[in-house]
Amino acid sequence: MNSALCDQLGIDFPLFAFSHCRDVVAAVSRAGGMGVFGAVTLTPEQLENELLWIDQNVDGRPYGVDLIVPEKLMGKGQAVSGEQLLQAIPPGHTDFAAGVLGEYGINSDGLEEARRESVHFAQNLQAGGADALLEVAFSHPIRLVANALGVPPKSMLERGKDKGVAVAALVGAKEHAVEQVKAGVDILVAAGGEAGGHCGEVSTLVLVPEVIEAIRTYGETPVLAAGGIVTGRQMAACMAMGAAGAWTGSVWLTTAEAETSPAVRDKLLRASSRDTVRSRSRTGKPSRQLRSTWTDAWESGAGPDPLPMPLQSLVSEPALRKIDKLSQSGHEGARELATYWVGQGVGLMNQESSVRNVMQDFQEDFLAACERLQHVTGVEA
Helix, strand or coil, X not given: XXXXXXXXXXXXXXXXXXXCCHHHHXXXXXXXXXXXXXXXXXXXXXXXXXXXXXXXXXXXXXXXXXXXXXXXXXXXXXXXXXXXXXXXXXXXXXXXXXXXXXXXXXXXXXXHHHHHHCHHHHHHCCHHHHHHHHHHHHCCCCCEEEECCCCCCXXXXXXXXXXXXXXXXXXXXXXXXXXXXXXXXXXXXXXXXXXXXXXXXXXXXXXXXXXXXXXXXXXXXXXXXXXXXXXXXXHHHHHXXXXXXXXXXXXXXXXXXXXXXXXXXXXXXXXXXXXXXXXXXXXXXXXXXXXXXXXXXXXXXXXXXXXXXXXXXXXHHHHHHHHHHHHHCCCHHHHHHCCCECCHHHHHCCCCECHHHHHHHHHHXXXXXXXXXXXXXXXXX
């Protein structure tokens, strides 16, 4: 493929696959794309083990790591202990979460203990925790490191240049894109409001050309399109607008290799594009997820306003993990509450497949779309 970005990163096809599942990451990279491992919830020790496994199973192909170092969060610029974080959570929030569980026949046993075990995630978002994860990541043969929220810290950019590792950053607005390019990032990921997980409000179709135009005067920084992209024809459309490739996440959730629980996978396969909601209830920042009775409860207005990141995650994640575990054992209440991050492209995700087949479908669909454009314009390759 005639792609400067593919040449830079050593990949065959500019399809980037974000996943919390190491099996998906390795399989995408082996198939010629770029698997990107979501690592923010892990301890440094856990990340070391996961990356060792990827190193051993990626057949020497390039892969990347995704972290979160947000610009605005509690304790930015100061050391905040786990106990301080826990004490900062108002009882009304944990009581509301427990109350929602109770309505669906789930007790709150173990939530406080799980919350204490999750404190390392919150500390990963502080300078010391993020640096420890970066240290692990850069000790492995990664080719890309991405920051999912905010401008990457100077140390991350400097390490990337020293190691020959491209530093990427996700943006949801053209103003943020300009800030990132000025800071020195190598790759931008323009994430439209259709995207699963943290996302902005502007649609991918508008955001991608807007970002490309906004950064034009600052040089040739490649832009990846993200948000609702689950087919090769969508990828081709974004590249026709000037994107250098596509950053995807949701489409891998219904693959056989994914970590998605059977209950959630079944809901994803049955969902339409209207069955997602953009809400602050999971992390404290707007993120798109599958609508369920859990998200409805937080969006109903009956409960408290979500807390800032990372406090809201300490409220929601222990409950959601319990929901996920119970849903796998057939608990009906848990199945109703079960949710996961997913974009509006879920309406096109109608059958389970393997990672290799998804990669092949993407490439074939991409080529077919390009051929249609060639036919329409009368220009042959």
